[in-house]
Amino acid sequence: xxxxxxxxxxxxxxxxxxxxxxxxxxxxxxxxxxxxxxxxxxxxxxxxxxxxxxxxxxxxxxxxxxxxxxxxxxxxxxxxxxxxxxxxxxxxxxxxxxxxxxxxxxxxxxxxxxxxxxxxxxxxxxxxxxxxx
Amino acid sequence: xxxxxxxxxxxxxxxxxxxxxxxxxxxxxxxxxxxxxxxxxxxxxxxxxxxxxxxxxxxxxxxxxxxxxxxxxxxxxxxxxxxxxxxxxxxxxxxxxxxxxxxxxxxxxxxxxxxxxxxxxxxxxxxxxxxxxxxxxxxxxxxxxxxxxxxxxxxxxxxxxxxxxxxxxxxxxxxxxxxxx
Numbered sequence: 001x002x003x004x005x006x007x008x009x010x011x012x013x014x015x016x017x018x019x020x021x022x023x024x025x026x027x028x029x030x031x032x033x034x035x036x037x038x039x040x041x042x043x044x045x046x047x048x049x050x051x052x053x054x055x056x057x058x059x060x061x062x063x064x065x066x067x068x069x070x071x072x073x074x075x076x077x078x079x080x081x082x083x084x085x086x087x088x089x090x091x092x093x094x095x096x097x098x099x100x101x102x103x104x105x106x107x108x109x110x111x112x113x114x115x116x117x118x119x120x121x122x123x124x125x126x127x128x129x130x131x132x133x
Numbered sequence: 134x135x136x137x138x139x140x141x142x143x144x145x146x147x148x149x150x151x152x153x154x155x156x157x158x159x160x161x162x163x164x165x166x167x168x169x170x171x172x173x174x175x176x177x178x179x180x181x182x183x184x185x186x187x188x189x190x191x192x193x194x195x196x197x198x199x200x201x202x203x204x205x206x207x208x209x210x211x212x213x214x215x216x217x218x219x220x221x222x223x224x225x226x227x228x229x230x231x232x233x234x235x236x237x238x239x240x241x242x243x244x245x246x247x248x249x250x251x252x253x254x255x256x257x258x259x260x261x262x263x264x265x266x267x268x269x270x271x272x273x274x275x276x277x278x279x280x281x282x283x284x285x286x287x288x289x290x291x292x293x294x295x296x297x298x299x300x301x302x303x304x305x306x307x308x309x310x311x312x313x314x
Contacts, residue, residue: 057211079212080186081282081289104217111213 019096022103023127029120037121045129048122056112063113063126071133087130096131167192167238170230178227181216187288190297191231192242193258199228201254210256241267241299259284270314271306280307 023040030037050069055061066084067075072091075084089095096102106126110118118126169175179188191199203225206214216224229235233246241263248263255261259268268284275281280289287294290312293303304312 056208056213077185079210081279081286082185100217104215108213108215111207111215 017097018099019102019127019131022099023124026120026124026127030124033119034121040121040124040128042125042129042132045125045127048118048126049129053113054115056115061113063109065113071130088133089131090133096127102127167242168236170236171227174223174227177220178224181220181224185212185214186285187295189258189287190242191228192233192238192297193245193261194232194255195234195246195249196229196232197254198256199225199232202256203228257285275306275309278308 027040030040049063049067052060052062061078065078067087071088072086074086076082077084085094086092087095089097106123107117110116110122178191182188194202202209203221206216206221233242238246245258245261245263248266249255249261258264264284276284282289287299290304290306291299292305293299301312301314306312
């Protein structure tokens with residue numbers, strides 16, 4: 001009798017949303033940095049996302065320049081023309097799933113728009129805004 | 134009782150990409166196969182460096198250009214393209230081992246390389262002298278238009294650019310059409 005066994009590697013997915021853990025980390029950090037901190041605010045997040053600033057290229061730019069004002073809409077990288085899928089996890093379930101990717105883009109995008117990294121509070125606020133819209 | 138275990142190996146073994154089309158006169162894309170060095174790092178490169186534009190073929194630039202590019206990602210043509218340290222090292226390894234001056238390259242890759250002054254470190258493929266020569270006849274308005282934006286957007290005109298095929302029959306300039314010279 002012959003048996004053929006196919007060995008494959010099945011990745012194990014952890015079910016709890018990784019973004020929740022990240023928000024908790026950011027919260028702990030925000031409390032350390034700001035004694036008056038009393039939780040993240042989607043309203044402040046919206047302000048961070050939609051307000052214009054003199055960015056890395058010396059021109060006025062906001063998060064909406066590439067992602068549009070509608071988080072469920074397809075955006076476009078203003079520097080290269082490449083399309084960007086919607087940021088909202090409600091429109092695009094792949095969003096905010098991979099923490100390494102989330103951290104990488106927050107770092108890059110804050111540098112482009114604010115010419116500095118975001119604080120823990122700013123990152124939490126803006127993530128909450130994206131999650132809720 | 135016999136058991137045959139077949140492990141399934143995922144990973145690119147000896148990935149090569151063939152350059153199709155051969156132009157009789159200038160033999161632009163000779164029917165040769167380019168061997169990819171460090172092929173197992175190719176998926177990482179393609180993933181990380183195609184987020185804002187296509188992943189350009191490493192054979193278009195010499196090693197010194199890739200080295201400088203990977204060292205200056207915090208200001209990459211006016212945008213922040215920084216990458217995790219470990220990934221960045223691997224990508225540089227992939228790019229420099231496949232650079233135009235690291236292995237035998239043919240056709241346009243070779244012409245591009247030969248046209249770069251030895252004392253210059255070009256940062257854009259689209260700034261290489263031979264590139265400029267090949268593209269000089271295209272009217273500016275077809276480059277500035279929103280469907281193209283700049284020469285960096287190879288795919289807007291070269292429909293098979295992703296697979297390294299830039300032959301003339303696959304050129305289609307938006308709002309202009311096919312290119313016959």
